[in-house]
Amino acid sequence: MPILNFRVNGKRYEVAVEPTTTLLEVLREKLMITSPKMGCNTGDCGTCSVFLDGKLIRSCITAAMVANQKEVTTLEGIAPHGEFDPLQQAFLENHGTQCGFCTPGMIMAAKALLNENPKPTKQEIKEALSGNLCRCTGYKKIVESVQAAATQKN
Amino acid sequence: MTFQTVGKRKPKYEGIAHVTGETQFVDDMFVPRTLTVKAFRSPVHKGRILKLDTSRAEQMDGVASVITYKDVPANAYGFGADQPVLVQTDIRYKGEPIAAVAAEDEATAYKALDAITIDIEEQEPVFDVLKAMEPDAPQVVPGGNIMMFDDRPYNLATMGDVEAGFKEADHIIEETYFFPDQEHTAMETQVSLVVPEAAGRITVYSVCQDRSMLLGMLAGILQLGSKDALKCECASEWAGRTRSAWRHHAGLNRLKMQAGPVGGGFGGKNEFHADPITAILALKTGRPCKWRWTREEEILYSTHREAMHITYKDGVKNDGRIVARYIKTIRDSGAYVGFNGYATGKTNYFANGPYYVPNLRVEGAAVFTNKPVSSTMRGFAVAPVTFAVEAQMYKIAKTIGMDPLEFRFKNAMRRGDKLVNQQVMHDTSIIEVMQTLAKKAGVQLPDHLSKMTSYDRRA
Numbered sequence: 001m002p003i004l005n006f007r008v009n010g011k012r013y014e015v016a017v018e019p020t021t022t023l024l025e026v027l028r029e030k031l032m033i034t035s036p037k038m039g040c041n042t043g044d045c046g047t048c049s050v051f052l053d054g055k056l057i058r059s060c061i062t063a064a065m066v067a068n069q070k071e072v073t074t075l076e077g078i079a080p081h082g083e084f085d086p087l088q089q090a091f092l093e094n095h096g097t098q099c100g101f102c103t104p105g106m107i108m109a110a111k112a113l114l115n116e117n118p119k120p121t122k123q124e125i126k127e128a129l130s131g132n133l134c135r136c137t138g139y140k141k142i143v144e145s146v147q148a149a150a151t152q153k154n
Numbered sequence: 155m156t157f158q159t160v161g162k163r164k165p166k167y168e169g170i171a172h173v174t175g176e177t178q179f180v181d182d183m184f185v186p187r188t189l190t191v192k193a194f195r196s197p198v199h200k201g202r203i204l205k206l207d208t209s210r211a212e213q214m215d216g217v218a219s220v221i222t223y224k225d226v227p228a229n230a231y232g233f234g235a236d237q238p239v240l241v242q243t244d245i246r247y248k249g250e251p252i253a254a255v256a257a258e259d260e261a262t263a264y265k266a267l268d269a270i271t272i273d274i275e276e277q278e279p280v281f282d283v284l285k286a287m288e289p290d291a292p293q294v295v296p297g298g299n300i301m302m303f304d305d306r307p308y309n310l311a312t313m314g315d316v317e318a319g320f321k322e323a324d325h326i327i328e329e330t331y332f333f334p335d336q337e338h339t340a341m342e343t344q345v346s347l348v349v350p351e352a353a354g355r356i357t358v359y360s361v362c363q364d365r366s367m368l369l370g371m372l373a374g375i376l377q378l379g380s381k382d383a384l385k386c387e388c389a390s391e392w393a394g395r396t397r398s399a400w401r402h403h404a405g406l407n408r409l410k411m412q413a414g415p416v417g418g419g420f421g422g423k424n425e426f427h428a429d430p431i432t433a434i435l436a437l438k439t440g441r442p443c444k445w446r447w448t449r450e451e452e453i454l455y456s457t458h459r460e461a462m463h464i465t466y467k468d469g470v471k472n473d474g475r476i477v478a479r480y481i482k483t484i485r486d487s488g489a490y491v492g493f494n495g496y497a498t499g500k501t502n503y504f505a506n507g508p509y510y511v512p513n514l515r516v517e518g519a520a521v522f523t524n525k526p527v528s529s530t531m532r533g534f535a536v537a538p539v540t541f542a543v544e545a546q547m548y549k550i551a552k553t554i555g556m557d558p559l560e561f562r563f564k565n566a567m568r569r570g571d572k573l574v575n576q577q578v579m580h581d582t583s584i585i586e587v588m589q590t591l592a593k594k595a596g597v598q599l600p601d602h603l604s605k606m607t608s609y610d611r612r613a
Contacts, residue, residue, distance in 0.1 A: 034178070041448065099415070099417050107173065
């Protein structure tokens with residue numbers, strides 16, 4: 001079995017994986033990092049979103065070995081221990097969460113947007129989150145949360 | 155007056171756990187030695203099982219157990235006590251579980267499913283309720299496709315004399331509406347984790363929205379009580395049966411059920427999906443078992459909102475008062491009773507909308523088809539008729555040449571009016587609600603409408 005040698009949220013891991021194992025399966029089932037969720041397992045719903053070397057990816061359709069010698073960041077790793085990212089604070093204050101299942105992927109997608117574009121328009125936010133499904137909120141408060149985080153940053 | 159909470163935005167009680175990803179959903183729980191569960195589902199919509207062979211799957215390395223109907227202690231549940239956990243002979247819908255495996259990992263579980271062989275005599279299914287109601291339609295259910303309510307093929311609610319009302323009317327306006335079925339597609343699919351505990355007890359971690367009811371039903375299926383515990387009577391008719399399930403099924407002391415957190419439910423997690431099969435496998439293997447449905451299973455085979463055909467026939471006077479109304483609803487129940495009998499009563503209750511009609515007859519039919527069971531979803535049994543009644547109100551107003559808003563004000567329920575079940579509405583305020591909405595929407599109401607109140611019928 002190939003050995004996957006990578007970093008997740010700043011820590012180094014070595015895991016034996018099958019060539020067909022996905023990054024999501026490694027994160028959830030081997031490392032028990034559970035913020036990335038399995039919603040569809042076909043790359044459609046976005047709830048498994050994580051960063052691979054700072055770039056937003058869908059971990060459910062990414063072979064685990066793709067992450068070899070790379071750095072993965074999940075929601076657990078976006079803020080220093082005990083602190084909130086402005087996005088987490090904004091989602092909390094603006095009720096950007098409801099059941100909470102899509103929230104980790106949603107915040108990761110929003111984080112990817114703000115890293116690239118710190119002052120996005122409403123339309124740009126909607127486009128950036130268009131690959132992340134939420135069935136509870138109707139998206140309004142999610143978009144408002146991202147807007148609030150973007151305002152707060154500057 | 156100042157309030158502490160009303161009008162203020164309070165932090166969500168579980169919000170911090172949600173934004174940090176710490177919320178632990180059932181699929182986020184990992185228990186050592188957990189087996190993966192997968193179901194062998196019917197490949198046909200309707201048929202008879204001639205031969206089922208699970209022996210090759212049972213002998214495979216890494217397979218802990220394969221179960222069929224023989225392993226289900228009481229293989230009939232639901233409000234009609236008609237739904238099997240695993241099909242014995244007669245398949246009623248595509249995807250209905252026939253066998254289930256518990257294996258060391260997912261890949262082995264899928265290999266075991268491939269090793270199960272089945273011979274089915276395929277039969278002609280029926281998907282359309284109107285076709286299913288025809289006398290020579292394929293039988294979904296032995297004894298007829300139309301659910302019986304005492305001696306009637308529909309649930310009846312009536313008030314006044316509808317025929318007399320129609321004679322009195324200046325206009326008769328009739329229309330049929332159709333509301334399609336709908337899948338909840340919660341972000342989290344169905345998940346169940348069942349962990350055996352000491353002294354023959356089990357803990358069920360379920361995504362269900364309806365723990366107390368399902369706990370009683372699960373006790374009925376598993377028959378964990380003494381040997382003389384009554385056979386699975388968990389719910390013989392539609393109403394109030396949960397309590398009888400509780401009474402009859404000893405063994406609840408061996409069953410613990412934790413519900414949630416729910417990763418989106420919307421009614422899609424009210425009925426059993428993964429729990430009974432997972433619990434039986436955990437009891438059989440003595441090991442924790444987890445079953446997570448795939449997205450495909452969720453969309454194709456989970457419960458969904460009912461499809462409904464809705465017909466309104468209204469007798470209306472020239473002044474815009476509805477004097478008689480006949481409503482017929484035909485509910486696509488899918489393959490089993492489930493909530494469908496109960497739901498017809500709910501539909502009957504709400505089908506007239508927030509309006510007063512002195513002569514009213516409502517017939518709520520439920521018809522079986524070869525589809526997964528229709529069940530709860532956000533205002534279930536109500537949303538279809540709410541759509542239809544408002545469409546009908548608009549149609550009537552346009553037909554008699556009255557402003558649709560004025561038409562609604564005229565027929566809106568006043569205090570003291572009766573619903574079809576004779577319930578007196580002591581505190582209705584639909585007129586005031588419409589006035590407020592008009593104001594907020596910037597609609598200028600004519601004087602006689604803005605002066606109307608819920609206390610006066612003639613105003």
